[in-house]
Amino acid sequence: MNLRTVAPDLHELDESLLIEPESRRPPWRNFLASTPGRLSVLAVVLVAAALAAGVVTSAVTDARQQEIDTLRTHSQPLADAAQSLYSSLSIADAAATTSFLFGGTEPVEVRERYNQAVGDAANALVSASTGVSPADAETVGQLSEVSRRFAEYTSLVATARANDRSTNPVGLTYLDNASAMMQGTILPLAHRLCTEQWKSVAATQTRTTALPVVAFAVTMSAVLGLVLAQVYLARQSRRLVNPGLVVAALLMAGLLVWSVAAFAVSASAAEHARTAGTQPLSALVTARILAQQARADEVLGVLRRGSDSQSEVDFSRHSVVLSEILEQYRNTSRGGVADAPVADAATALGGWRDTHTVLQDKLGNGDYRGAAALAVGPGQDASTARFAALDGALQSAIDRLRGEERDAVDDAYRAASLLPVGALVLGVLCGFAVGGGIWPRLNEYH
Numbered sequence: 001m002n003l004r005t006v007a008p009d010l011h012e013l014d015e016s017l018l019i020e021p022e023s024r025r026p027p028w029r030n031f032l033a034s035t036p037g038r039l040s041v042l043a044v045v046l047v048a049a050a051l052a053a054g055v056v057t058s059a060v061t062d063a064r065q066q067e068i069d070t071l072r073t074h075s076q077p078l079a080d081a082a083q084s085l086y087s088s089l090s091i092a093d094a095a096a097t098t099s100f101l102f103g104g105t106e107p108v109e110v111r112e113r114y115n116q117a118v119g120d121a122a123n124a125l126v127s128a129s130t131g132v133s134p135a136d137a138e139t140v141g142q143l144s145e146v147s148r149r150f151a152e153y154t155s156l157v158a159t160a161r162a163n164d165r166s167t168n169p170v171g172l173t174y175l176d177n178a179s180a181m182m183q184g185t186i187l188p189l190a191h192r193l194c195t196e197q198w199k200s201v202a203a204t205q206t207r208t209t210a211l212p213v214v215a216f217a218v219t220m221s222a223v224l225g226l227v228l229a230q231v232y233l234a235r236q237s238r239r240l241v242n243p244g245l246v247v248a249a250l251l252m253a254g255l256l257v258w259s260v261a262a263f264a265v266s267a268s269a270a271e272h273a274r275t276a277g278t279q280p281l282s283a284l285v286t287a288r289i290l291a292q293q294a295r296a297d298e299v300l301g302v303l304r305r306g307s308d309s310q311s312e313v314d315f316s317r318h319s320v321v322l323s324e325i326l327e328q329y330r331n332t333s334r335g336g337v338a339d340a341p342v343a344d345a346a347t348a349l350g351g352w353r354d355t356h357t358v359l360q361d362k363l364g365n366g367d368y369r370g371a372a373a374l375a376v377g378p379g380q381d382a383s384t385a386r387f388a389a390l391d392g393a394l395q396s397a398i399d400r401l402r403g404e405e406r407d408a409v410d411d412a413y414r415a416a417s418l419l420p421v422g423a424l425v426l427g428v429l430c431g432f433a434v435g436g437g438i439w440p441r442l443n444e445y446h
Contacts, residue, residue, distance in 0.1 A: 042229055043438040046245075047431040049222040050252060054427015057219060057259050060212040062420040068270070068413045071204045072406065078131035079197040080402070083285050085124035086190040089150070090292035092117035093182045096157045097299040100164055100175055101376045118154060125150075128193070142193045149186045153178050172303060179296060187289075198282050205274040208412060209267045212259075219256045226252060226434075233441065244437015251430040255423060262416040269412035276336060277405025280329055281398060284338065287325040287345075288394040294318040295387050298356060302375045306363035319353060337404050338397035345393035352386035359383065 095114035099106035125147055132139045156178035163171030226249040233242050294315050301311035326346045333339055355374065362371040375383045 039438055039441055042232070043434060046222075046225055046229055046248070046434040046438075049218075049225050050248065050430035050434060051427050053215075053219040053222040053252060053255060054423045054425075054430070057212075057215045057255065057423035058420045058427075060215045061259070061262075061416050061423065064208060064212070064266075065413060065416060065420065067204060068208055068266075068409065071201065071208070072409045072413065074131060075197070075201050075204060076406070076409065078128060079194070079201050081124045081127035081131060082190070082194040082197045085121055085128060085146070086187070086194045087285060087289055087292070088117045088121035088124055089182065089186055089190055090289045090296075092121060093179060093187075094292045094295040094299070096160075097175065097179060097296045097303070098376060099161070100172065100303055101299060101372050114157075121150060139193065139196070142189055146186060146189050146193070149181060149189070153181050153186060156181065175303075176300075179300065183293070183296075187293075191289075194285070198278060202274060202278050205270050205278060205409075208270040209274070211263050211267060215259060216256070219252060219259065222430075223249060223252045223256060233438075236441075242437045242441075244433050244435070244439075246437075248430045248433035248437065251426050251433060255426045255430075258422065259419060262419050266412045266415035269408050269415060273405050273408035273412065277401055277408055280333070280336065280338065281401040281405060283325050283329060284342070284394060284397050284401065287322050288391065288398065290318045290322040290325070291349075291387070291390055291394060294322065295383075298359070298383060299375060302359070302363065302368075302371050305368050306360070306371075312360065315356065319349070319356075323349060337400040341393045341397040341400065345390055345397065348386055348389035348393055351381075352383060352390055355381060355383050355386050 092114055095110060095117055099110050099114065102110070125143060129140075129143050132143065134140065156174050160171045160174035160178060163169075163174060226245055230242055230245045230249065233245065234240055297311045297315035297318060301308065301315065304311065306312075323346075326342060326349065329342050330339075330346065333342070359371050359374045362368075362374065373382070377384065379385065
């Protein structure tokens with residue numbers, strides 16, 4: 001039998017397994033995995049965070065400052081012009097009506113009051129027109145309509161005066177038509193224009209009271225990042241303090257404190273301008289206009305010898321609303337700059353209403369001459385003196401509130417005026433401080 005010898009399988013050693021395979025990781029990953037790489041990334045992140053905090057804070061502050069500057073140089077003057085227009089139109093109507101009680105020989109001061117009111121209304125129209133953007137078609141249309149109607153009104157008043165001087169009874173008809181146009185068309189247009197402009201002012205003031213949460217968050221994140229970086233380096237280098245990062249953290253913390261303080265003061269001033277200026281100012285301007293309208297109602301009632309009850313109804317309505325506005329202001333105000341003149345206005349209104357009651361009694365008894373003398377007489381108890389005291393007190397209150405509002409808006413602007421540039425400077429300095437703190441640590445690995 002032939003035996004076949006089978007050779008066993010031989011296990012050969014693969015020498016290639018003894019050689020470590022070549023690493024396939026890219027060099028940059030090796031660098032980032034090393035301590036110098038991590039320090040480099042940390043430096044870049046911290047510098048970017050510092051610059052971002054400075055840029056964001058600067059941009060937010062600059063945008064807010066521009067809005068406040070537009071408010072004080074454009075929006076507020078435009079709203080003031082609209083208010084002046086509204087008030088001047090009412091004064092002109094009251095003065096034109098009063099002049100007819102003198103039978104074509106009105107005193108110089110009455111005529112000058114009418115002419116002054118007409119001139120003021122024309123100036124206010126020009127100021128408002130130049131301040132309105134041509135793209136604001138609605139406001140431009142309102143101003144154009146007021147201008148056209150006001151020209152018609154002055155023409156009717158001139159015709160009424162000419163007829164009154166000629167003792168032509170038709171003069172009163174022209175006056176009625178002029179007053180109806182003023183009360184029914186011109187003043188409502190002016191009131192809407194005034195209301196819209198002050199709503200715009202109030203909306204801007206409300207926006208400027210909001211705190212920039214995004215800017216605060218970015219700056220706070222930068223401060224937190226610098227603190228954590230200090231802790232990390234302390235563990236890596238066994239050094240408790242890194243001077244560069246400490247300086248950077250102090251700079252960023254200073255920016256945070258500065259921005260919070262500046263915005264807090266600015267927002268407080270803007271809120272004060274809104275609550276202690278714009279809101280009561282709008283109410284008292286309305287009160288003064290109501291007083292002018294009530295005066296025109298009173299004089300028209302005398303001219304018609306009490307035959308038209310509508311004039312008395314209008315006087316009662318206007319005077320009641322006026323009294324409510326003054327009472328509301330006195331109940332809500334706490335040491336405001338206009339408290340004293342508003343109190344004087346309330347006292348004068350009470351005296352005027354008492355005189356008006358006596359005047360109505362005279363008309364009811366057929367004493368037209370006595371009623372006319374009480375309406376435009378020179379005495380201290382006459383309606384002329386009572387109304388003048390009321391109007392003067394309201395004008396004083398309005399002037400004080402306007403000054404308060406403008407001062408508050410200026411304070412809001414000044415509080416953050418240096419922050420846009422300061423934020424950028426602090427951001428850049430913080431970036432250099434970060435580099436100065438980490439660069440020596442990197443050199444230790446060279």
